[in-house]
Amino acid sequence: MPYFCYMLECRDSSYYCGWTTNLDKRIQAHMAGKGARYTRSRLPVLLVYFEELNSRAEAMRREWELKQEDHESKQNLARSFN
Numbered sequence: 001m002p003y004f005c006y007m008l009e010c011r012d013s014s015y016y017c018g019w020t021t022n023l024d025k026r027i028q029a030h031m032a033g034k035g036a037r038y039t040r041s042r043l044p045v046l047l048v049y050f051e052e053l054n055s056r057a058e059a060m061r062r063e064w065e066l067k068q069e070d071h072e073s074k075q076n077l078a079r080s081f082n
Contacts, residue, residue: 001021002021002052002053002054003019003020003021003052003053003054003055003056003058003059004019004020004021004023004026004050004051004052004053004059005017005018005019005050005051005053005059005062005063005066006018006019006020006023006026006027006047006049006050006051007047007048007049007050007066007074007077007078008027008030008039008045008046008047008048009045009046009048009078010038010039010042010043010045011042011043011044011045012042014042014071015048015071015074015075015078016030016036016038016039016042016045017063017066017067018035018036018063019056019059019060019062019063020059023047023050027045027047030043030045031043031044031045048078048081049077049078049081050081
């Protein structure tokens with residue numbers, strides 16, 4: 001089963017990082033206001049980065065790493081992904 005770590009850009013230009021096993025379903029949940037509490041008040045969100053990983057532990061570790069990055073680093077990552 002694939003695992004995904006992803007990053008969303010919110011309406012206020014902040015970034016949200018998460019992980020999931022079904023990326024499409026998770027993004028739809030965020031857009032419907034049924035995702036994380038953080039994104040509910042910052043809709044719409046835009047998927048700006050994701051990567052596929054082999055295990056839950058890897059996805060969670062990568063999510064943690066992304067959350068440690070500053071805003072500029074996340075912005076650069078999003079720009080390089082598109």
